[in-house]
Amino acid sequence: KYLSSMPNYEAKTEIIVNNINFKADNFTNVTPKILSHLNINLHTKKYHPLSLVRQRLVNYFYKTYVTNRGNPIFSVYDNLSPLVTIEQNFNSLLIPENHPSRAKSDCYYINKNYLLRAHTTAHQSELIRAGLNAFLIIGDVYRRDEIDKTHYPVFHQVDGVYIKNRSSVFPNDDCLQLFEKGNNITSTGTEQKQACHTLEAVKLMEYDLKSALENLAKELFGHGIEYRWVETYFPFTQPSWELEIFHSNQWMELLGCGIMKQNILENAGAGDNIGWAFGIGLERLAMCLYNIPDIRLFWSSDTGFLNQFITDNISAKINYKAISHYPQCTNDISFWLPRNDYSSNDFYDLVRSIGGDIIEQVSLVDEFCHPKSGRISHCYRIVYRHMEKTLTQDEVNKIHKDIEKAAIDQLNVTIR
Ligand code: FA5
Numbered sequence: 001k002y003l004s005s006m007p008n009y010e011a012k013t014e015i016i017v018n019n020i021n022f023k024a025d026n027f028t029n030v031t032p033k034i035l036s037h038l039n040i041n042l043h044t045k046k047y048h049p050l051s052l053v054r055q056r057l058v059n060y061f062y063k064t065y066v067t068n069r070g071n072p073i074f075s076v077y078d079n080l081s082p083l084v085t086i087e088q089n090f091n092s093l094l095i096p097e098n099h100p101s102r103a104k105s106d107c108y109y110i111n112k113n114y115l116l117r118a119h120t121t122a123h124q125s126e127l128i129r130a131g132l133n134a135f136l137i138i139g140d141v142y143r144r145d146e147i148d149k150t151h152y153p154v155f156h157q158v159d160g161v162y163i164k165n166r167s168s169v170f171p172n173d174d175c176l177q178l179f180e181k182g183n184n185i186t187s188t189g190t191e192q193k194q195a196c197h198t199l200e201a202v203k204l205m206e207y208d209l210k211s212a213l214e215n216l217a218k219e220l221f222g223h224g225i226e227y228r229w230v231e232t233y234f235p236f237t238q239p240s241w242e243l244e245i246f247h248s249n250q251w252m253e254l255l256g257c258g259i260m261k262q263n264i265l266e267n268a269g270a271g272d273n274i275g276w277a278f279g280i281g282l283e284r285l286a287m288c289l290y291n292i293p294d295i296r297l298f299w300s301s302d303t304g305f306l307n308q309f310i311t312d313n314i315s316a317k318i319n320y321k322a323i324s325h326y327p328q329c330t331n332d333i334s335f336w337l338p339r340n341d342y343s344s345n346d347f348y349d350l351v352r353s354i355g356g357d358i359i360e361q362v363s364l365v366d367e368f369c370h371p372k373s374g375r376i377s378h379c380y381r382i383v384y385r386h387m388e389k390t391l392t393q394d395e396v397n398k399i400h401k402d403i404e405k406a407a408i409d410q411l412n413v414t415i416r
């Protein structure tokens with residue numbers, strides 16, 4: 001039933017994504033609903049909670065890792081297209097042909113050659129090949145998943161990569177090496193390390209990686225944050241870990257990370273280096289930081305949600321307050337101010353005293369000075385919302401009229 005109600009792209013021969021024509025085939029499974037999330041870029045939208053968290057994370061890396069001249073070592077890529085190849089999302093990361101993460105049931109495929117990236121890790125290999133040593137990749141990722149309080153098919157990730165050569169891993173020692181002699185980079189190794197790496201190099205990198213991420217968690221959540229490391233597996237790192245934090249009485253996975261598979265570096269032309277990498281979910285961070293209870297809220301255009309995050313101090317403590325489930329109703333009011341003795345706060349008080357609890361927000365949206373008369377007019381936007389029911393436009397209009405009348409009587413304004 002569910003499947004038959006989905007638009008049938010397989011019947012189409014062509015599909016257009018970001019103005020590019022693709023040939024549809026039996027892999028094609030993106031839907032118009034999913035494609036409508038492209039180019040929205042919540043992570044760079046001013047004042048969006050995901051953007052606040054992104055800035056805090058980027059600032060942390062900028063200030064933690066600096067060159068001897070004080071410049072940031074990490075560069076940031078936050079506008080790479082989510083439209084990627086199979087090569088980028090899987091092959092370049094050594095994800096095996098038969099790995100479950102490649103399944104049609106898990107990814108949004110454009111066709112057999114292209115998909116919407118399932119992780120921002122899709123770009124790590126190409127950026128290393130381009131010559132970068134330390135970078136962050138930030139963007140929207142797409143996965144076929146259920147929709148509930150913590151899962152949404154589109155979410156945002158930050159990937160980080162730091163690759164180092166022998167002298168930056170061992171700055172004070174000319175003898176210690178990154179690589180074991182005579183060990184092929186494809187040898188399996190152990191859970192502790194890849195066969196090609198020396199134990200001392202891996203241990204130093206592990207320490208560097210874990211302290212970077214622990215300190216990030218402390219920076220965001222405070223020094224009292226409880227955390228733990230869990231060993232895990234990724235096809236592109238070995239060894240691999242997950243960082244969990246204790247939040248709202250449960251352990252929550254924040255990120256995955258590990259020592260990069262040497263084969264990836266070799267294929268990207270950086271085989272002389274050893275690297276660490278991680279991937280974090282931005283929604284996870286924001287939900288914990290701001291107590292946002294439902295992942296769908298990030299997509300809300302409701303100003304009752306968005307306005308709670310308007311701040312020019314990205315480290316401001318914000319504790320999200322639930323908004324009503326009933327829809328907003330917005331009405332504007334414009335009037336000429338009296339010649340003297342007017343303040344916007346008088347109007348705000350008046351609106352609240354007449355509208356009561358169904359007033360959710362009042363904001364000055366426009367100010368205009370008449371070029372000849374010099375008179376000033378204000379336009380205010382009033383957002384109405386009842387906590388227990390859906391307001392009808394008629395009900396709102398009546399209250400809006402009462403507010404107009406009171407403003408004329410009590411504040412001496414002239415309605416435009
Ligand atoms: C990855 O995506 C790896 N690419 C991460 C990585 C990068 C590991 C580099 C090693 C080196 P995973 O699927 O576990 O791994 O997702 C990483 C993070 O994204 C999770 O820890 C979580 O914070 C977030 N995440 C994953 N799935 C969801 C989801 N459905 N909704 C919200 N956040 C999610």
Ligand code: MG
Pocket residue numbers: 253256
């Ligand atoms: Mg995971």
